[in-house]
Amino acid sequence: MKKKSEMLREQLKENKPLFIPGAFNGMSARILEKVGFDAVYMTGYGTSLNLLGMPDAGYATMTEMVMNAKYMNNSISAPLISDADTGYGNALNVRRTITEFIQAGVAGVHIEDQIMPKRCGHVAGRQLVPIEEAVSKYKAANDARNELDPDFLLIARTDARGAYNGGIDEAIRRGNAYAEAGADVIFIEGPTSEDEVKTFCKKIDKPILYNSAGVSPRISLQRLGEIGVSMVILPGATMRVAAEAMFDFATKLKQEGVLVEKEWKEGFESNHPIGDFHDFAGFSEVKKLEEQYLTESELDKYKNSIGFQP
CATH class of the missing domain: 3.20.20.60 (Phosphoenolpyruvate-binding domains)
Structure with missing residues (x-):
């Protein structure tokens, strides 16, 4: 390598x-x-x-x-x-x-x-x-x-x-x-x-x-x-774009309230390449590693639990 x-x-x-x-x-x-x-x-x-x-x-x-x-x-x-x-x-x-x-x-x-x-x-x-x-x-x-x-x-x-x-x-x-x-x-x-x-x-x-x-x-x-x-x-450039987007979003939150995040999230997840943010963050890779190293009993935590399932 x-x-x-x-x-x-x-x-x-x-x-x-x-x-x-x-x-x-x-x-x-x-x-x-x-x-x-x-x-x-x-x-x-x-x-x-x-x-x-x-x-x-x-x-x-x-x-x-x-x-x-x-x-x-x-x-x-x-x-x-x-x-x-x-x-x-x-x-x-x-x-x-x-x-x-x-x-x-x-x-x-x-x-x-x-x-x-x-x-x-x-x-x-x-x-x-x-x-x-x-x-x-x-x-x-x-x-x-x-x-x-x-x-x-x-x-x-x-x-x-x-x-x-x-x-x-x-x-x-x-x-x-x-x-x-x-x-x-x-x-x-x-x-x-x-x-x-x-x-x-x-x-x-x-x-x-x-x-x-x-x-x-x-x-x-x-x-x-x-x-x-x-x-x-x-x-x-990436920093400026991120800062400007965050500022605009925060301004909208201040003006319109908590449901702004719900509307944005629905559009983001359906239309964006990294809309599945848990996957982008690496939780799917975490599960693959767990399947490689953990026991079956330890992996039971994924059964009947609520949330993102890789």
């Missing part, structure tokens, strides 16, 4: 951009896999908002991020790439960060070159660590993954394009320095035009990850492939 890190590297060899949408918990990861995506991305913004109810401003700790990544990885068979923020410290801390994510079963991470506390890559006010400090962190990350899982994908993210005292040239300089330090993929956060994306692909001699979010233009997968992009993430 192949490691998920091996699976991810094989996907990257395909002659088209690898499109990886973002999820924020185990349920959303399962949905993405169910509809057919070959890999899943764990959004840091979504983790912070979903887990803590707080913005992506450096509040989530390494422990919380790794915990969420572990839960998400365990919920799917596809490889998971995770946001690992700044690596949570200096080069020594980064070694531990890589170790923790590998032990959680994650196939790869990206680490950025912001100062701590960091912030979302599409929010103003970002600041960079000196390039020498960032390079030391990517070298440490590369050494740690080579010791534990050489297939683990190391993605170096630079926020230099839109950070304080940054710019296009600085992003290119840092991208090439991080590639030399051992990164497999370079993630230039926040390009503001297609021409900038072309420039980064042309002037950085490593696969480029494109984040289709925030201040960056929305470009088709076909066009991104033509430009030379190797990976595309869409981090927060």
